[in-house]
Amino acid sequence: MTVEQKPKVAKQTVYVNEFTDGVLDPNKEMEYVVKDGGYIVANTTPGCWGPMITPKLKGGHEVTKPVYVEGAEVGDAIAIHIKSIEVTSIATASGNDEPIKERFTSDPFVDKKCPNCGTVNPDTYIDGIGEKAVRCKNCDADVTPFRILHGYTIAFNEEKSLGVTLNKDAAEKVAKDGKSYMCTPEASIQNPIVAFAPHDMVGTIARIRPFLGQLGTVPKRAFPDSHNAGDFGQFLIGAKHDYGITKDQLEDRTDGHMDINRVREGAVLICPVKVPGGGVYLGDMHAMQGNGEIAGHTTDVAGIVNLQVQVLKGVTIDGPILLPVEEDLPYLAKPYTEKEKQQALKLAKQWGVKELEESYPVSFIGTGANLNEATDNGLQRAAKLFDITVSEVMNRCTITGSIDIGRHPGVVTVTFLAPKQYLEKAGILELVKGFYS
Numbered sequence: 001m002t003v004e005q006k007p008k009v010a011k012q013t014v015y016v017n018e019f020t021d022g023v024l025d026p027n028k029e030m031e032y033v034v035k036d037g038g039y040i041v042a043n044t045t046p047g048c049w050g051p052m053i054t055p056k057l058k059g060g061h062e063v064t065k066p067v068y069v070e071g072a073e074v075g076d077a078i079a080i081h082i083k084s085i086e087v088t089s090i091a092t093a094s095g096n097d098e099p100i101k102e103r104f105t106s107d108p109f110v111d112k113k114c115p116n117c118g119t120v121n122p123d124t125y126i127d128g129i130g131e132k133a134v135r136c137k138n139c140d141a142d143v144t145p146f147r148i149l150h151g152y153t154i155a156f157n158e159e160k161s162l163g164v165t166l167n168k169d170a171a172e173k174v175a176k177d178g179k180s181y182m183c184t185p186e187a188s189i190q191n192p193i194v195a196f197a198p199h200d201m202v203g204t205i206a207r208i209r210p211f212l213g214q215l216g217t218v219p220k221r222a223f224p225d226s227h228n229a230g231d232f233g234q235f236l237i238g239a240k241h242d243y244g245i246t247k248d249q250l251e252d253r254t255d256g257h258m259d260i261n262r263v264r265e266g267a268v269l270i271c272p273v274k275v276p277g278g279g280v281y282l283g284d285m286h287a288m289q290g291n292g293e294i295a296g297h298t299t300d301v302a303g304i305v306n307l308q309v310q311v312l313k314g315v316t317i318d319g320p321i322l323l324p325v326e327e328d329l330p331y332l333a334k335p336y337t338e339k340e341k342q343q344a345l346k347l348a349k350q351w352g353v354k355e356l357e358e359s360y361p362v363s364f365i366g367t368g369a370n371l372n373e374a375t376d377n378g379l380q381r382a383a384k385l386f387d388i389t390v391s392e393v394m395n396r397c398t399i400t401g402s403i404d405i406g407r408h409p410g411v412v413t414v415t416f417l418a419p420k421q422y423l424e425k426a427g428i429l430e431l432v433k434g435f436y437s
Helices: 168-175 178-182 232-236 248-252 338-350 371-386 390-400 420-426 429-436
Strands: 011-016 032-044 067-069 077-087 091-099 124-126 134-136 146-156 162-165 205-207 211-217 268-272 278-286 303-312 321-323 359-367 402-407 411-419
Touching: 032 278, 067 303, 077 211, 077 278, 091 168, 091 178, 146 168, 168 178, 211 268, 232 248, 268 429, 278 303, 321 429, 359 371, 359 420, 359 429, 371 390, 371 402, 371 411, 371 420, 390 411, 411 420, 420 429
Parallel strands: 011 032, 032 067
Antiparallel strands: 032 303, 067 278, 077 268, 077 303, 091 146, 124 134, 146 162, 162 205, 211 278, 268 321, 321 359, 359 411, 402 411
């Protein structure tokens, strides 16, 4: 069941600076309403680590409150055009994690508890710096549900083109004024991860290329935000907290938590509408990340994002479809140049092939418990939308595309050149053709 949205005046541009408590709940009325074709401008909070050390938050992130898109009905899709992404954080911190068993019941991202007084999802405060700085407001106990195994603090230059990891003294300077250095939005309740002052890796240079780890639409049932995916969603199956589900109910997800580094400025993400209005939300901005996010976490930052939304009527999809900027496409999936087309025509004539396909790139998101399941999911989604066999999708991926890891352990992109007639039948030809022309 989803709450019925009360009539509200849709705006051409909505400015979002409020956040969820870590849960994407279709039963909550959406406070923001944007016109079809309108814009969403948001000041996003840093992702994983801050919310992870903030027990009050019931998900692994702190995403924006969802935006109702006028005209979007269940069974439609919403194309989200990423107009710009700007990092505002001056510094951040990250590293590998390890959950602390006595500080949660069944899931350290969701049902955190104080090991001393037993309060579930307690309020906290920061006392000093270091890994014991997060304290329970009820009893003052160290209540952090995760520890960093190997971590770093990184500062960015003014141009936001690169960062350098800091030594102990510099990391501790940042830690003492964490919210300011991270530029945490005023409405955010997360504790700044820089308060831990990790400094195991000093003097490392990293290029900045920001993207959104979370971008999508509200799922059909309430999901902790970080678990709105086929891999992280596994933690919900059989869980004893309020958001426990069955394996079949995991199909209600919308895979908004992808951590795919190609979801960046200039790209378009087509998302399913599973509740009235869709409910577009975003967050978990990263300054940079290689394919896979193999450390489990990367550089979570605050930032300003500008999105344009477009309702695609009757385009029914189960999970997201990404149109990456051309630079990010696999070599085999890049649109053909005029020279290549002429070469292909010459070869076709030589062999008596009378007609060549006109095709364009598409990238289907697949998620699952592991990378094999995620790949199967992506292949099946493509086959279903185009009404073709999985075998055909496999062949097209093999010679005109690629399977790439989005996030380890279970997010992939299934990319290939799709024939014009497939895209037209699916209702996305004009969007795809216009994007790559």
